[in-house]
Amino acid sequence: SQTIHQWPATLVQPVGSPLSLECTVEGTSNPNLYWYRQAAGRGLQLLFYSVGIGQISSEVPQNLSASRPQDRQFILSSKKLLLSDSGFYLCAWNPGHPSSGNTIYFGEGSWLTVV
Amino acid sequence: AQTVTQSQPEMSVQEAETVTLSCTYDTSENNYYLFWYKQPPSRQMILVIRQEAYKQQNATENRFSVNFQKAAKSFSLKISDSQLGDTAMYFCAFTDNAGNMLTFGGGTRLMVKP
Numbered sequence: 001s002q003t004i005h006q007w008p009a010t011l012v013q014p015v016g017s018p019l020s021l022e023c024t025v026e027g028t029s030n031p032n033l034y035w036y037r038q039a040a041g042r043g044l045q046l047l048f049y050s051v052g053i054g055q056i057s058s059e060v061p062q063n064l065s066a067s068r069p070q071d072r073q074f075i076l077s078s079k080k081l082l083l084s085d086s087g088f089y090l091c092a093w094n095p096g097h098p099s100s101g102n103t104i105y106f107g108e109g110s111w112l113t114v115v
Numbered sequence: 116a117q118t119v120t121q122s123q124p125e126m127s128v129q130e131a132e133t134v135t136l137s138c139t140y141d142t143s144e145n146n147y148y149l150f151w152y153k154q155p156p157s158r159q160m161i162l163v164i165r166q167e168a169y170k171q172q173n174a175t176e177n178r179f180s181v182n183f184q185k186a187a188k189s190f191s192l193k194i195s196d197s198q199l200g201d202t203a204m205y206f207c208a209f210t211d212n213a214g215n216m217l218t219f220g221g222g223t224r225l226m227v228k229p
Contacts, residue, residue: 042221043219043220044160044219049216088158102148102212104150104210106160
């Protein structure tokens with residue numbers, strides 16, 4: 001069966017410090033991968049998605065970036081964090097073909113607090 | 116661009132009763148998929164139910180069912196025999212046939228009262 005893991009679960013970072021959140025999917029190949037952000041008490045905002053290695057689409061221009069160095073690995077990064085980057089970050093995946101019903105599955109999430 | 120609207124920010128229901136959460140969406144597509152996700156206090160997003168737009172029959176998963184009205188672009192979630200564990204944020208979501216992106220509504224916070 002397929003599983004998705006992301007880490008770290010919680011982190012507190014000072015303003016101006018770098019960020020790296022990592023996500024891996026097991027039990028599937030060539031998945032679509034996503035990074036979402038959820039601000040406190042609000043809905044989910046799509047940040048990046050990837051349909052293959054090295055293929056990254058950005059939905060929201062900001063100081064975050066994403067990379068997909070391997071088929072089932074998706075990394076969210078920042079060189080210098082801002083206070084407004086605080087939030088709950090969710091990695092997600094789907095098999096990338098309509099026979100799956102296009103269902104997107106989510107990881108456990110990462111809480112980021114920028115201080 | 117697709118939009119998803121949940122007009123009820125908060126709702127409450129007594130345990131064992133039935134509650135319906137509303138969702139409307141806007142799209143020019145004919146084939147697409149609709150979802151309800153549950154987000155409990157742990158913050159993990161859990162798939163509750165899925166509906167393919169080309170299917171006229173409403174989806175059902177145990178105590179959860181939907182009322183899908185394609186012409187009206189409405190997709191409500193009915194929870195029967197509500198349980199305390201149903202307390203959570205509920206998000207309605209849409210994806211097109213290609214399934215490359217999921218668009219979420221703003222969420223409805225549901226409180227099940229004992």
